[in-house]
Every structure is written in structure tokens, then in C-alpha cells.
Amino acid sequence: MAKVYYENELTNDVLKNKKVAVVGYGSQGHAHALNLKDSGYDVVVGVREGRSFEEAVKDGFDVYPVREAARIADVVMVLLPDERQPEVYKNEILPELSAGNALVFAHGFNVHYHQVVPPQDVDVFLVAPKGPGHLVRRTFEAGEGVPALFAVYQDATGTARETALSYAKGIGSARAGVLETSFQEETETDLFGEQAVLCGGLSSLVKAGFETLTEAGYQPEVAYFECLHELKLIVDLMYEGGLEGMRYSISDTAQWGDFQSGPRVIDERVKESMKEVLKDVQSGEFAKGWILENQANRPVFHVVNNREKNHPIEKVGRELREMMPFVKAKQKKEAVASAKN
Ligand SMILES: NC(=O)C1=CN([C@@H]2O[C@H](COP(=O)(O)OP(=O)(O)OC[C@H]3O[C@@H](n4cnc5c(N)ncnc54)[C@H](OP(=O)(O)O)[C@@H]3O)[C@@H](O)[C@H]2O)C=CC1
Ligand SMILES: CC[C@](O)(C(C)=O)C(=O)O
Ligand SMILES: [Mg+2]
Ligand SMILES: [Mg+2]
Numbered sequence: 137m138a139k140v141y142y143e144n145e146l147t148n149d150v151l152k153n154k155k156v157a158v159v160g161y162g163s164q165g166h167a168h169a170l171n172l173k174d175s176g177y178d179v180v181v182g183v184r185e186g187r188s189f190e191e192a193v194k195d196g197f198d199v200y201p202v203r204e205a206a207r208i209a210d211v212v213m214v215l216l217p218d219e220r221q222p223e224v225y226k227n228e229i230l231p232e233l234s235a236g237n238a239l240v241f242a243h244g245f246n247v248h249y250h251q252v253v254p255p256q257d258v259d260v261f262l263v264a265p266k267g268p269g270h271l272v273r274r275t276f277e278a279g280e281g282v283p284a285l286f287a288v289y290q291d292a293t294g295t296a297r298e299t300a301l302s303y304a305k306g307i308g309s310a311r312a313g314v315l316e317t318s319f320q321e322e323t324e325t326d327l328f329g330e331q332a333v334l335c336g337g338l339s340s341l342v343k344a345g346f347e348t349l350t351e352a353g354y355q356p357e358v359a360y361f362e363c364l365h366e367l368k369l370i371v372d373l374m375y376e377g378g379l380e381g382m383r384y385s386i387s388d389t390a391q392w393g394d395f396q397s398g399p400r401v402i403d404e405r406v407k408e409s410m411k412e413v414l415k416d417v418q419s420g421e422f423a424k425g426w427i428l429e430n431q432a433n434r435p436v437f438h439v440v441n442n443r444e445k446n447h448p449i450e451k452v453g454r455e456l457r458e459m460m461p462f463v464k465a466k467q468k469k470e471a472v473a474s475a476k477n
Contacts, residue, residue, distance in 0.1 A: 151302035157209030161188035163269030165215035206232035244319035281311030
């Protein structure tokens, strides 16, 4: 059984004696910066001029260009989009790193695939929340937390582990559980999870269900509520009580259908496809493709993104959510920190 760290045993708040620069103020950046500040840590934000810069100023931070933030901080947390990190690191962070500083990531992609090669005299670790940044903030404010993984890649000072754990505590993750891993394990499991299950697998499952119903002549509104809206309510039950907790609340008819038809839909072929996805992640093939896609200014990404935004499930969903102020309110509040595409 893996060792899981919780708040009550993490009494060594070494990070409180250091200055942390959170670089990037997007989904993860705003959550880390605000949570660390609320936990009593000394935080500045480093970001380019624009929307994020203004947002961080509005939230009360001292905000600097990335290079300046890296210069004045002891600990630099890199929360830029993965594909932008190598260039910003090379031009604005690396020149300002001093011996004994810490270079930190929330995902191991660039270090693991050798797009960022840190100098030997700095600590390098990751603290990777297992959840979207907006939820890292939302749960923190509610007195809860999102679990996180931490991993030490390089321990130049001999204190990298304590600093990582103190960081994880500061963002609220030790309320939920913090687990040690390696850069390789974090990178490969995170990429696999988001592609096969959490984002790719789920959105394809939802669309396939919606399309099956609407193509059979059922109303799109009914299909939306059945295949997308209710998913959150079902997943909330899994989050609270596992599969058993979900099955406790559903009808026995649904549970029988779950046992009978679940494995017909997600069958051995799906698992074979998942193994292929994992193989591409492990071999670096996926990373290579994503790096090349960015070097070419994302031709495929933009076409697919546009097509996805116009899928009928999105059209009907936008209309139905307009009528649910409790759903819209949350979206609006968090949209300010969402600088994505
Ligand atoms: N999204 C998530 O929930 C999770 C993300 N991660 C990891 O966290 C890291 C950050 O991802 P995420 O939060 O999604 O990133 P976002 O895309 O949400 O945020 C990007 C931030 O970086 C800024 N930025 C972009 N380019 C530059 C630049 N050239 N110079 C300075 N600032 C720049 C943006 O500012 P501007 O407004 O000016 O564009 C914005 O503030 C990644 O490593 C990711 O894998 C890990 C776990 C979950
Ligand atoms: C599931 C997607 C994620 O890995 C995350 C929110 O944890 C990401 O990269 O955004
Ligand atoms: Mg993830
Ligand atoms: Mg990820």
C-alpha cells in the first residue's frame, strides 16, 4: 500500500520561509497562487502582459514579467501551457535560476520528454494536482482539497521532498491525500488518464450515446439530459462512494442494465485500444506528435476544436444551460481565469 500524506503529519512548512513565483495565471496558476497566499505563503505571480496579468493584479498579487519573477523567487512553479514551457524556460527562467533554487512543475511532460533540461544545482520536483485548476481553487475555498502527486527529479539541496510536501499542503492537497511518484509515472498515467478515460474516452462515450439516441429519433434535449447532464450527478455519487455508492442510489433495473450492457459497450476491444494509447504515451510517440503539431501552429487541433464546438450536443447544451442559473453562475465565475483558446 502506497504511503499517502495528510495535513496533520505535514508540520514542516519549509516553503513558508521562501518566496514562490507562480509562473502563469491560468487554470492551475490562479488556483496555486491564491491557495498558497491563503495558506500564508509568500507568493508573486510571473506572467506576460495581458488578461492573466490584469487578473492577478486584481486578485491582489505583485505581478512581474516571468524573468523578473524568476529572479526574485527561491521557488519557481511553472504553470504555463506544456507546449510553451520549453521556450519560456530557456529565455526567461533558466537565466535567472541560482544554485539552491527550486524549479517546479505540475506535470512532468517537459522534463520527462527532455524538452526542459534543468541545471544540476537546483531542486527539481513536481506537485501535480489530480484535478482541474478551477476545482483546486473551488474545493480549497470550501475547506476541501484535490489530491496531488509529488515527485523529486533532482535534489540539489537535500530538502526537495520537504519543500514539495510543503507546497502540496499549501495548495490544499494534503486535505485529500498526497502521494509520491516519479516524473515518468506521473507523466504517463496523467496522459493516459486524460486521453483514454477522463477527457477523450468520456467525451467520445457521451457523444456516442447522444448520437445513438438522436439518430434513432429521440429528442436532442432528452438525449442531452440523459447522456451529459446526468453524468455529473452519477459521477458525484462515484466520487463520494465509489461504484458501490453510485449503485446504491440507482434503481436495481439500472444496476442490472449496468452489469449486462456496460461490458458490451466497453468491451475487450476498448481495452486493446487503451493499451495502444498507453504504448504511444510510453514510447514518446504521442509527445512527438503534440510537439510537431504545435511547431506547425496546430492545424489539426484547430480544425477538430471547431468541429467539436459545433457538435449538436453543444448547441442543445448551451440552450438548456441558459435556463439553469445555478450551473451558469459557476461557469461565469471561473471563466475569468480561463484564458484558453
Ligand atoms: N489545467 C489543469 O487543470 C491541469 C494542468 N496541469 C499542468 O499545469 C500546467 C499549466 O496548465 P494550465 O493551467 O492548463 O494552463 P493554462 O493554459 O490554463 O494557463 C496558461 C497561463 O500561462 C500564461 N502564458 C501562456 N504563454 C505565456 C508566455 N509565453 N509567457 C508568459 N505567460 C504565458 C497564460 O497567460 P495569458 O492569459 O496571457 O495567455 C496563462 O496565464 C501544465 O503543465 C499542465 O499540464 C496539471 C494538472 C491539471
Ligand atoms: C484530466 C486533464 C488534466 O490532466 C487534469 C485536469 O488533471 C489536464 O492536463 O488538464
Ligand atoms: Mg491530470
Ligand atoms: Mg494532464
